[in-house]
Amino acid sequence: MRYSDAFPGPAHVWDIAAGAWIDGLEAAHGLDVSPPDEEGRVYMVKAGELVRYDPRSRTVTPTGMPFTGRVANTRGIGWAELGLPDYPGRSVVGLLWRGMMFRYDPQIR
Secondary structure, X not given: OOOOOXXXXXXXXXXXXXXXXXXXEEEEOOOOOOOOOOOOOEEEEEOOEEEEEEOOOOXXXXXXXXXXOOOOOEEEEEEEXXXXXXXXXXXXXXXXXXXXXXXXXXXXX
16 A cells, blocks of 8 residues: 555555565555555556556566556556456456546456
């Protein structure tokens, strides 16, 4: 979870096992990140784009899914099986602060 105001700001990564801060990400949006995928990576909005963050390697991978506008805050983000032909696997789904929904399938994008 990220604690901040409505504008992009830093997100700090806490390693539970080490009991220490291990990383910081600038220009993070929203109040939450996705639950981890099977490899421990999470999805979040950073600098106006949905990105995948790997806490083990401390790398950020862009997805190419932009979020435009002044405020791109997620108000809920998670995983769902949509059962749609163009979204065949587990997809990242979420809501933005004004109720707009988004979806992203990392297996096909």
